[in-house]
Amino acid sequence: MKKWYLPVTLALLTAVLGACGNEESTTSNSTTKVVEEQRIGSLSIHLTNDLIALDITPVGSVVGGSLGDFLPQAAPYLTEATKYGPAKDVDMESLLSSEPDVIVADEEFAAANLEHYKKIAPVQLYNLDEGTWRDHLTLLGEKFKKEELAKQFIADYEKKTEEVKSLLAKQYGEDATAMAIRVTDKELRVFSTARPMGPILFKDLNLEPATGITEMGTEEPYQVISKEVIGDYDADIIFVVVNSNEEAEKVYKELTKSSIWKSLKAVQKGQIFVVSDQPWLDYSALGNSMAMDQLYDQLKK
Numbered sequence: 381m382k383k384w385y386l387p388v389t390l391a392l393l394t395a396v397l398g399a400c401g402n403e404e405s406t407t408s409n410s411t412t413k414v415v416e417e418q419r420i421g422s423l424s425i426h427l428t429n430d431l432i433a434l435d436i437t438p439v440g441s442v443v444g445g446s447l448g449d450f451l452p453q454a455a456p457y458l459t460e461a462t463k464y465g466p467a468k469d470v471d472m473e474s475l476l477s478s479e480p481d482v483i484v485a486d487e488e489f490a491a492a493n494l495e496h497y498k499k500i501a502p503v504q505l506y507n508l509d510e511g512t513w514r515d516h517l518t519l520l521g522e523k524f525k526k527e528e529l530a531k532q533f534i535a536d537y538e539k540k541t542e543e544v545k546s547l548l549a550k551q552y553g554e555d556a557t558a559m560a561i562r563v564t565d566k567e568l569r570v571f572s573t574a575r576p577m578g579p580i581l582f583k584d585l586n587l588e589p590a591t592g593i594t595e596m597g598t599e600e601p602y603q604v605i606s607k608e609v610i611g612d613y614d615a616d617i618i619f620v621v622v623n624s625n626e627e628a629e630k631v632y633k634e635l636t637k638s639s640i641w642k643s644l645k646a647v648q649k650g651q652i653f654v655v656s657d658q659p660w661l662d663y664s665a666l667g668n669s670m671a672m673d674q675l676y677d678q679l680k681k
Contacts, residue, residue, distance in 0.1 A: 423470060426516070
């Protein structure tokens with residue numbers, strides 16, 4: 381990653397922004413650009429995927445921190461987009477080179493460098509800890525004149541969700557309990573009712589949280605557990621997220637061979653759903669929609 385040389389770049393920014401201002405004043409009767417034609421730079425992987433759901437392709441985006449690349453569900457839409465690096469360490473030169481007209485950002489990660497971002501383009505901040513992905517999508521729709529598309533996307537998602545809920549009820553009963561775990565190369569995690577997994581399972585799909593899940597609260601997305609206690613949750617259905625690396629896959633393979641795993645009610649009944657970390661852990665409009673599609677396909681097999 382190239383270093384950020386503040387004095388030189390700020391001078392360059394002043395020249396570029398000044399030129400842009402002159403161009404707007406001589407070529408248009410208004411300095412306000414048409415919203416649909418705005419070049420949008422995204423400093424949040426979740427906002428990027430919300431934009432894609434609104435049929436808006438940003439000119440650049442941050443990447444997944446551990447992945448070092450665009451999220452797989454977003455990558456096909458971002459073939460021409462500039463990579464800005466991770467949200468916690470944005471490459472300012474890449475951001476500048478993409479020439480955004482506006483920057484959208486998660487206020488949690490943008491605060492430290494906000495004044496630098498404002499030197500490049502106006503910044504729209506979103507608190508992604510408040511509200512749901514539906515709220516975030518709606519706000520973006522309002523900002524970029526895509527209100528109707530946002531409403532339609534949400535309506536389509538709700539219709540899809542009802543279909544999946546019906547399939548789950550028919551196959552496992554209306555009172556089926558569920559839990560979600562994540563297998564990494566170092567630990568086993570149980571998800572709480574908080575995002576990213578909680579809302580899709582326990583709100584959208586209205587599954588009953590397994591024993592002890594609700595008591596975990598919503599302050600943290602998961603708790604680390606030992607495999608010896610997994611049976612205490614007594615879940616009818618278990619969703620398993622296995623990290624996309626050989627070490628995690630090896631750990632999961634060893635787990636499935638253990639007597640503890642084989643004794644689980646959900647395992648004995650064949651009620652295990654192995655899902656990918658992306659899009660299931662994305663918590664965006666695009667991510668949740670794709671996760672619901674994947675679950676529908678599994679249930680229809």
